[in-house]
Amino acid sequence: MKIAVFDTHSYDRDALTLANQQFGHELHFFEARLTAQTAGLASGFEVVCPFVNDKLNAETLAQLYQVGVRLIALRAAGYNAIDVPEARRLGMRVVRVPAYSPHAVAEHAFALLLSLVRKTHRAYNRVRDGNFALDGLVGFDLYGKTVGVIGTGRIGQAAIGIARGFGCRVLADDLYPDTALAQAMGFEYVPREVLLAQSDVVSLHLPLTPDSRHLINQDSLHGMKHGAILINTSRGALVDTMALIQALKSGRLGGVGLDVYELEEGVFFQNLSDKPLQDDQLARLLTFPNVLITSHQGFLTREALGNIAQTTLDNVSAYESGKKLENEVS
Numbered sequence: 001m002k003i004a005v006f007d008t009h010s011y012d013r014d015a016l017t018l019a020n021q022q023f024g025h026e027l028h029f030f031e032a033r034l035t036a037q038t039a040g041l042a043s044g045f046e047v048v049c050p051f052v053n054d055k056l057n058a059e060t061l062a063q064l065y066q067v068g069v070r071l072i073a074l075r076a077a078g079y080n081a082i083d084v085p086e087a088r089r090l091g092m093r094v095v096r097v098p099a100y101s102p103h104a105v106a107e108h109a110f111a112l113l114l115s116l117v118r119k120t121h122r123a124y125n126r127v128r129d130g131n132f133a134l135d136g137l138v139g140f141d142l143y144g145k146t147v148g149v150i151g152t153g154r155i156g157q158a159a160i161g162i163a164r165g166f167g168c169r170v171l172a173d174d175l176y177p178d179t180a181l182a183q184a185m186g187f188e189y190v191p192r193e194v195l196l197a198q199s200d201v202v203s204l205h206l207p208l209t210p211d212s213r214h215l216i217n218q219d220s221l222h223g224m225k226h227g228a229i230l231i232n233t234s235r236g237a238l239v240d241t242m243a244l245i246q247a248l249k250s251g252r253l254g255g256v257g258l259d260v261y262e263l264e265e266g267v268f269f270q271n272l273s274d275k276p277l278q279d280d281q282l283a284r285l286l287t288f289p290n291v292l293i294t295s296h297q298g299f300l301t302r303e304a305l306g307n308i309a310q311t312t313l314d315n316v317s318a319y320e321s322g323k324k325l326e327n328e329v330s
């Protein structure tokens with residue numbers, strides 16, 4: 001099938017082109033993000049392939065429908081940027097890649113955590129500047145500490161496995177606790193307030209939904225242990241950024257690792273290095289020495305990119321041959 005791939009970067013093109021040798025679809029790559037303004041580029045395509053921050057709201061969907069698009073093959077897991085009920089109302093189907101490498105994201109969460117705990121992001125710059133002093137670089141052992149994991153799905157479970165490997169006690173919270181899993185992996189489900197109050201590290205691994213928006217807010221931040229570290233590799237809007245900045249200013253939090261950010265759309269995935277940063281909240285976050293931000297790269301491993309490409313093209317082939325769409329968003 002002819003597929004219009006939006007928001008394409010070199011790593012998407014490489015992975016999709018390689019995987020497509022086995023499928024034989026006709027791939028057209030557009031660098032533009034998919035919006036109401038760019039939806040016209042999909043004219044003549046029955047399938048569009050957007051990425052995680054492409055905003056498929058009612059306006060964009062109407063434009064896509066008008067130019068003949070009938071399948072949205074999202075090459076990501078989280079579909080919070082797509083108005084799925086509206087797509088269904090128009091008669092368009094939405095497929096996604098529910099799992100591609102939970103380890104990629106969980107390992108990235110720990111990359112952020114370990115850097116913050118041992119201050120390697122600061123040590124790296126110091127040593128390169130010829131400063132070999134250690135003052136201000138005192139960290140702490142992860143061994144024996146308590147890690148709180150919110151969301152015990154695929155990525156949460158991978159994160160729990162890593163935390164257990166470090167010798168951490170793990171507390172967890174999920175809408176649907178799996179006690180057999182907890183027993184097998186050696187962790188404990190507790191009410192969220194208890195998790196926040198007892199954890200030295202809190203890591204978020206749940207989807208963004210109307211219920212989970214600003215789950216970490218002024219109240220929950222006050223309920224966290226003094227000096228705790230917060231890691232968010234899930235979705236930016238799980239955290240109220242203004243409240244986070246206040247908690248950092250007051251010194252309550254020991255560190256924050258973010259791979260996602262509430263207002264990342266239009267900033268993350270772009271090279272804006274020759275322009276003044278327009279987002280004052282992001283600029284403020286970047287001033288804290290104990291904040292480490294990456295630009296939504298949790299998924300960016302060779303394994304994950306290969307799996308994303310494979311499942312995306314497989315989803316399109318299933319649609320083309322009228323098979324059941326296993327990865328349809330309902």
Ligand SMILES: NC(=O)c1ccc[n+]([C@@H]2O[C@H](COP(=O)([O-])OP(=O)(O)OC[C@H]3O[C@@H](n4cnc5c(N)ncnc54)[C@H](O)[C@@H]3O)[C@@H](O)[C@H]2O)c1
Nearest residue numbers: 078151152153154155156174175205206207233234298299
């Ligand atoms: N940084 C990245 O590159 C990247 C890549 C992939 C996924 N993600 C994010 O990670 C999230 C988790 O992915 P996953 O594959 O583990 O998903 P999953 O569906 O396997 O697990 C999510 C878990 O969260 C739980 N949950 C849902 N709402 C909750 C709530 N309000 N409170 C407590 N628990 C709740 C669910 O019951 C489920 O167990 C995705 O939704 C996505 O936003 C980020």
